[in-house]
Each structure stands twice: as structure tokens, then as C-alpha cells.
Amino acid sequence: MNEERYQRGKQVRRSVLGQAHAARTAKNRTAFNADFQDFLMEYAWGGIWARPGLDHKTRSMITIAHAGGYGQARRVEAAHPRNS
Secondary structure, three states: OOHHHHHHHHHHHHHHHOHHHHHHHHHOOOOOOHHHHHHHHHHHHHHHOOOOOOOHHHHHHHHHHHHHHOOOHHHHHHHOHHHO
16 A cells, blocks of 8 residues: 555545545444555545546536436435535
8 A cells, every 4th residue: 555645545535525524434444344445545535536637626526427427426416515
């Protein structure tokens, strides 16, 4: 694991989804989902969402639009209301 990218991911996720969501996710961490949570933190949040070029609001809108195309917009909108 790249610790720098992981820590950057924690910061980005907290910025996008809020402290309450970050705390809830940490509380719900289990041995079963820990590896997947680490993967998401490092690569999705610390890699993709931390890239330069798009601000968080734009990335969030793209995520919601993409999920909507797959019929999952309600699930994503529930996690992304802070950026509207």
C-alpha cells in the first residue's frame, strides 16, 4: 500500500462526503470489508479523486450521472448531497 496516497484518499473522502460519513465508514469496518475499504481509499479517493483537472463538485456530478445511467443514481445522490 502507498501510505501517502492512502492518507490523501482519507482527506479527499472526508472533504467530499463529510466527517460523519467517514466516521460511520470507519465504525462499520470489518475483517470482511477491510481490504476493499483500503483499496477504495487508496485508489478511488487517493488516486482518481485526488487527480488535478476537475474539482470535487464536477467529479461528484459525473459520478451521479454515470450511476444514473446504470439505474443507481439514488444510492450515489444519498452520499453526495454536500456538493450540490
